[in-house]
Amino acid sequence: MKIDRLLTMIIMLINRKQIKAQEFADFFNVSVRTVYRDIDTLSSAGIPVISYQGANGGIRLLEGYKMDKQTLTKDEISSISIALKSVLTSYEDLPVKTVLEKLEGITAKEKQPTFDYLFIDDSPWGQNARLKEIVTLLKQAITTTTCVNFSYASSEANITFRTIEPHTLVQKGRTWYVYGYCQLRHAFRLFKLVRIRDLQLCHTSFIRKEVNEEELPWDKAWYAPENVVTLRMAFHPDIHIKIEEQFGVESIETAQSIVKIDIPENEWLYGFILSFADKVEVLEPLHIKETIQQKARNIIGLYKK
Secondary structure (H helix, E strand, C coil), rough: HHHHHHHHHHHHHHHHHHEEEEHHHHHHHHCCCHHHHHHHHHCCCHHHHHHHHECCCEECCCCCCCCCCCCCCCCHHHHHHHHHHCCCCCCCHHHHHHHHHHHHHHHCCCHHHCCCCCCCCCCCCCHHHHHHHHHHHHHHHCCCCEEEEEEEECCCCCCCEEEEEEEEEEEEEEEEEEEEEEEECCEEEEEEEHHHEEEEEEEEEEECCCCCCCHHHHHHHCCCHHHHHEEEEEEHHHHHHHHHHHHHHHHEEEHHHHEEEEECEEEEEEHHCCHHHHHHEEECCHHHHHHHHHHHHHHHHHHHH
């Protein structure tokens, strides 16, 4: 919309002092002629926009022009800014960048801190670039209601080719998923992004389907009562701090160096327990203790070869 473009132009000029018309044209994907028409519109509305010609020329606002910042407090603006910057660690989003431009223009320049007091980066170590590419492409597909196809690896390493109608991007813990209607299974499925390969946009669009919020898998399936066990593990004092970080102080019986948690039982849990090597011992439930023993024997057998 033109009004959004005009507001964004003002914010960008407040933040950057001077911008060339071609840069505006590239940013908004419009012609230079359209940019100059927008400048005329702003001038007619009383916004002091000045255009300079020549190699060092460009478009700028009259010195000292500021926007009203009374709508949000400084702390509120800072909190929103931190949240949006954290979003950008996971995927590229032009509207989010535009909002950040607006927030920076609203705040008082002379009193802004040089660095945020908090920054949250949810992107996995070593996978930031690839994850951003996948999430960005899926977001595009969702907003344009375009199907995508990809190769998908199951937990048993079986590869299938899928075409889905993506409806929602989900971040659960530190793992990203896409929830969509799978044309192979004729049902909604939740796909883990790290298992997706060769993701591509299709040339077909889809109509979003009605989704029953009570059946959303990221809310209930993983942590359903029938999947949850009460796990008790004894741990070596050397990793006390690590156990605190992972499970929280309230889960630890300090006197006995025992941690007790309710957690879903699956292959991930077995691998998680084994990641502590000989620094933890499963006490309960007995069947998990036996499963870990068998997996440890299998590992020994593998390396004896």
